[in-house]
Structures are given as structure tokens and as C-alpha cells.
Amino acid sequence: MLDGVVYSKFWWIPYIYGEQRFVIEATPLVDPSFPQTSKAAPGYGKVFLDKEGKFESFEPLSEAEYLSEKNKIFTK
Numbered sequence: 637m638l639d640g641v642v643y644s645k646f647w648w649i650p651y652i653y654g655e656q657r658f659v660i661e662a663t664p665l666v667d668p669s670f671p672q673t674s675k676a677a678p679g680y681g682k683v684f685l686d687k688e689g690k691f692e693s694f695e696p697l698s699e700a701e702y703l704s705e706k707n708k709i710f711t712k
Contacts, residue, residue: 638663638664639660639662639663640660640661640663641660641662642658642659642660642663643658643659643660643661643706643709643710644656644657644658644659644709645657645709650675657705657708657709658709659705659706659709679699680696680697680698680699680701681694681695681696681697681701682694682695682697682705683695
């Protein structure tokens, strides 16, 4: 990733529950040695991690859905 910006927001109730969100905007650096596929990568997406920080799932987003998620964290 190049030229990245990270936005974050969290809340928690001590010893009970909490949530944390990150929005990362960056230019992806694509390794030319990777085989090119006919399927283009989505421009926006949401990645879910488990409690250990390991990849759980990926959900592609439209630009409008992405902006909605970003506005939940970062409002001008």
C-alpha cells in the first residue's frame, strides 16, 4: 500500500464489551509477477478479522457503502 491514511474509532465498556473500526485509504501496490486474472479487484471492501487478528472474511462494497462506513468514523 502506498500513500495511505488510516482512520480509527473505538469504544468500550471496561471488562464487558467494546468495538473498534478502521478505515484505510491507500493506493495498492500490485506485484507484476502475480498472474493477472480476468476479474478486476473491487475498488472498495470490508475485511473482517477474528479476535487474534487473523483474516475471517471479505465483503466488497460500492462507493456509496464505503462512504457511509467512513462517515461513521470520520465526519468533517
